[in-house]
Amino acid sequence: MSLEAMVTAVERWIGTSEPNAIQQWYRQRNGALYNGNFAWCDATITRAAVEAGEYDAVCFGTDFAYTVAHAARFKAAGQWHAMTNGIKASGIRRGDIVFFDWDGSSAIGNIDHVGIVTGVSADYRYVFTVEGNTANVCARRVRAVHEIAGFGRPKYKTPPKTTTASSSSSTPKRPQVSLSRLVKAFKADPPKKGTPVSYALVEVVEDALVAERLLAKRYADGHAGTATRSAYSLYQQRLGFTGTEPGGDADGTPGKTSLARLAKAHGFDVVA
Structure with missing residues (x-):
């Protein structure tokens, strides 16, 4: 084995x-x-x-x-x-x-x-x-x-061929965050704590918001709930967007421009 x-x-x-x-x-x-x-x-x-x-x-x-x-x-x-x-x-x-x-x-x-x-x-x-x-x-x-x-680090019966850190061949070199799936997760009702996440890569965005000092680490759990949306709204406002009402430019729902800026700064890619 x-x-x-x-x-x-x-x-x-x-x-x-x-x-x-x-x-x-x-x-x-x-x-x-x-x-x-x-x-x-x-x-x-x-x-x-x-x-x-x-x-x-x-x-x-x-x-x-x-x-x-x-x-x-x-x-x-x-x-x-x-x-x-x-x-x-x-x-x-x-x-x-x-x-x-x-x-x-x-x-x-x-x-x-x-x-x-x-x-x-x-x-x-x-x-x-x-x-x-x-x-x-x-x-x-x-x-x-x-x-x-x-x-x-377990001492497996058959050790890995290399001792250097590497990504899995089936894993993208950088996280590939889908804008459409992210928007869907952000627009859903905030899931209750402990329920399954609707899109796992929400956590990549949350980690970026933590790094931006806009979101507390305890809320970086993959749930696009109220705290996450509030933090994203603050990020949009930091970029100069206005209108925090639902449907506004800084309403906390990711958009193409703001997400691309966040991705560039924090090492992930945005896909459709």
């Missing part, structure tokens, strides 16, 4: 919502403590590791549901890399098990979430992942450095 088998095993769960077979499987292995709708991001990694024949490499022979414990195990094995020097310098790459702290620290004790890396953008601005239990589904995500606490 190999790194690629592990990535494939996680990818096969894309689209899974909850409650689900991963939770049921984990409950059967680990008992009534996991009854109910428990957080299953690390259970997804555990299940995939078993399916891929990489259970010892990824999980050290232990089932994990608690992300802090999993990251600590990587550290104990000398396989932990804190995200303190940026994406490029860290060397994060396809197959790494990536851990997140939504408050932006690199402290293992603060970790909130986990996924697997599928690639890194050519400009090293973003890490591409697949994650279980991200807004209650298993989905591909695009992550910025401030969300990543660090990563564990």
Whole structure:
């Protein structure tokens, strides 16, 4: 088996919502403590590791549901890399098990979430992942450095051919944000927290708004809700647009001109 088998095993769960077979499987292995709708991001990694024949490499022979414990195990094995020097310098790459702290620290004790890396953008601005239990589904995500606490590097049976960070052959070199899909997401009613996102690359735009200091990091969750639309309206006003009423030039709905400016400044491309 190999790194690629592990990535494939996680990818096969894309689209899974909850409650689900991963939770049921984990409950059967680990008992009534996991009854109910428990957080299953690390259970997804555990299940995939078993399916891929990489259970010892990824999980050290232990089932994990608690992300802090999993990251600590990587550290104990000398396989932990804190995200303190940026994406490029860290060397994060396809197959790494990536851990997140939504408050932006690199402290293992603060970790909130986990996924697997599928690639890194050519400009090293973003890490591409697949994650279980991200807004209650298993989905591909695009992550910025401030969300990543660090990563564990499993000793796969067949190691990768290269040790340098690279993007997946099936992943665009830069995030490709669809203007039409983005506008649709921004015009929808703000989804309730915890519901599936309508367009995952909303988070790329949100990360750009965070970098512009217009949006708090806690709202960069892929939901084009009130906070995100307000932040985008502020960005439009910063560009000199007027009219904040619905349908106005600065109403918080992305337009071709404003999105192109944001994309140029923050490393993504705009497509139809």
